[in-house]
Amino acid sequence: MPDDVKEVTALRDRKKARQRAALLQAAAELFRERGYDRTRMEDIATLADVSTPTVYNYFATKQGVLTELLKQDRLDQLKPVEALLRHPPEDPAEALAQLIHTNMAPLRRTEDKLLWREMLAAIVRAHDHEQDEFDSNRAVFKRHIQRLLEHFVKAGRISPSIPLAQAAELIYAINAYDLRYLLAAESHTPEMIRDMARRQMALLLAGWETATPAKSPSSAPTARKRKTHR
Template sequence: MRARQKADRNRRILEAATALFREVGYDAARIEDIALRAEVSVGTFYNYYANKGDILVATVSMEVEEVLDAGRSVVDNPPPSVAESIHALVSCYYDHSLVYLSKAMWRTAMAISIQQPESPFSRRYTELDGRLCDQVSSLMEHLQGRGTIRMGLDAAALGQMVFNNLNMMFIEFVKDEEMTIGALKAAVARQNAPLAALVTADPGSPGPFSTGRTSA
């Protein structure tokens, strides 16, 4: 019961903070107002978070954890083609990106991670980026293992290339208030199409478990 109450208070604080960040902006949001909206005392707030930056990184963490959970189903059971598989995973990431954070909040999180590279916030942000990158590489390795991607390619490096591009395009997305998620996904799909074509295995080539022999 105590653990559930603690989790409930934490969730209320996060929801109150993210709502206030959206309404008045990160800089203008006051901890006293977050506590009031969450129906907790300021002292209780500080039992959970030392400052607003801690709330922001907790929100980013919550976002990424849920995205990683959604992405696992794509990695475990990807669509038939390389392009479709990449698009499915990228869509998981992008479709969830504004559930908890607005574009302005993402810009603030990115700025803090760059301005304070040695801070706990920045280290956590980098760790989360690394986990997303690893998941994209896992998808490439899975596709290579089933013979969809050509053998001999560095699948992990391929995943890193795909992630670096989708991450860069996401930065462009949060910088542009007018850009829609649909437009973002379309642009990234177009960019990934020639890469997918280059790495897709020849249907007639031996699979990963083939001996290379033909039957008599």
């Protein structure tokens, strides 16, 4: 492909990416202010200053907009999450608590919490299949959890008898509860969630962590017999 054609293609791709980002930003603003149900595709187009068909060129449905917002959130969190996964704390409970905290660290402002309340409510109403795009989004974070668990199994800190897929599901459920707790009040902070997750993970992992093997009686040093003097 000639260089000038490559340049034109690259410019077109960048323009599409900027337009897509602008549409998602407009949708997020409307979801916060009006709510998901009361926002129409036409409203997104008006706020983004484009035609309604342009919005449909990027997103086939409003649910598709919601899915893309969730995907964008996962992409935004990928760098800090990967940094934690590469260099986790030595303590498994602390590592998992930090992972949960990293997942929620950006949710500090009232408007961000409002957006996530709307998104979660919309997800519950729209999620009517066992496997769909929403479940695929959740699967990303569950894989992060399982990677941490696998790390600590290899390090000898978590028992290899623990079923890791089910363990990751359980930790994800705690993460989901903690997210709802964070969103429930303006005064709740990601740091409160981190401290809460530390207690939760310490209790949960108490039955999963490997104990220091006890010495068998045969390996214990024998007591030296005392000499008797007659």
